Amino acid sequence: MGEHDGVPVPGALVQADQPWGDAALARLYDAFPFAADLPLYLELAAAEGDRVLELACGSGRVLVPLARAGHHVAGLDASPHMLALARDKLAAAGPEVAARARLVRGDMRAFALDGPFDLAVIAVKSFAYLVDRPDQLRALRAVAAHLRLGGVLALDLLHPAPAWLLEPPGSLRQDLVQQVPAQGVTVARTEAVVSIDLAAQVRVIRSAYEVVADDGTVTKRFVEWPFRYTYRFEAEHLLERAGFEIEAVYGGYRREPFASESRTMLFLARRRE
Numbered sequence: 001m002g003e004h005d006g007v008p009v010p011g012a013l014v015q016a017d018q019p020w021g022d023a024a025l026a027r028l029y030d031a032f033p034f035a036a037d038l039p040l041y042l043e044l045a046a047a048e049g050d051r052v053l054e055l056a057c058g059s060g061r062v063l064v065p066l067a068r069a070g071h072h073v074a075g076l077d078a079s080p081h082m083l084a085l086a087r088d089k090l091a092a093a094g095p096e097v098a099a100r101a102r103l104v105r106g107d108m109r110a111f112a113l114d115g116p117f118d119l120a121v122i123a124v125k126s127f128a129y130l131v132d133r134p135d136q137l138r139a140l141r142a143v144a145a146h147l148r149l150g151g152v153l154a155l156d157l158l159h160p161a162p163a164w165l166l167e168p169p170g171s172l173r174q175d176l177v178q179q180v181p182a183q184g185v186t187v188a189r190t191e192a193v194v195s196i197d198l199a200a201q202v203r204v205i206r207s208a209y210e211v212v213a214d215d216g217t218v219t220k221r222f223v224e225w226p227f228r229y230t231y232r233f234e235a236e237h238l239l240e241r242a243g244f245e246i247e248a249v250y251g252g253y254r255r256e257p258f259a260s261e262s263r264t265m266l267f268l269a270r271r272r273e
């Protein structure tokens with residue numbers, strides 16, 4: 001039994017149980033490529049200045065393309081295994097690109113990096129790993145403290161739409177199969193809802209992976225973690241308390257208006273002057 005903002009959550013795992021807690025699971029994250037958000041972050045970095053901070057940078061999915069584009073990037077992540085993948089990608093990109101990037105193992109709730117930065121990014125729902133309101137606020141305040149005045153935070157959250165909230169325990173959210181030639185495996189991923197607590201705003205998610213190697217060996221892995229969803233105006237209040245001014249909320253990575261049916265809820269928030 002976990003507890004979030006004073007509300008008990010059956011089945012929730014403690015924060016230390018991160019899904020990317022070993023090397024094999026970190027590699028599985030990269031088996032399902034996603035790039036729809038990259039043009040937006042490249043555009044923001046070009047517009048805001050080239051010192052970029054990415055929190056929960058993971059395996060470098062966003063950070064490496066930013067460094068390739070000529071920006072100076074610092075990436076912070078809690079998982080040494082995800083950071084090791086990012087380091088490998090930077091090494092493969094060559095010394096000039098790698099020289100523009102810094103990777104730091106740390107916790108987005110409390111960190112101190114040399115700054116200031118022009119742009120900060122928290123991509124693909126990584127903020128949802130913070131399950132308590134004080135943790136959310138600590139992280140946002142730490143970001144604000146690392147941005148120059150007028151610097152921008154891009155915060156990509158999930159829109160907790162009613163249909164998503166009402167998916168009952170046991171429902172399968174996704175079922176993906178992917179060949180990964182670089183790893184010599186085929187991976188099937190099934191994501192299931194374990195529990196949903198509307199009072200605590202926490203859904204516990206289980207990702208099950210079946211990994212079939214080219215020699216026929218089958219390995220099964222699963223991870224389970226609490227996902228804290230945040231409503232639009234709750235996020236706005238949090239950002240404002242942390243010292244930001246809301247500049248925009250988009251419903252997609254092409255700056256679509258945020259609307260009832262949006263799946264994404266992406267904030268651009270500027271550190272207040």
Ligand SMILES: C[S@@+](CC[C@H](N)C(=O)[O-])C[C@H]1O[C@@H](n2cnc3c(N)ncnc32)[C@H](O)[C@@H]1O
Nearest residue numbers: 056057058061077078079082107108123124129
């Ligand atoms: C789903 S991955 C996303 C990685 C990356 N943001 C991307 O867009 O590909 C989530 C990442 O959040 C990291 N993470 C979770 N809680 C964290 C925390 N408190 N501080 C820093 N990183 C954290 C995990 O280690 C993992 O690499």
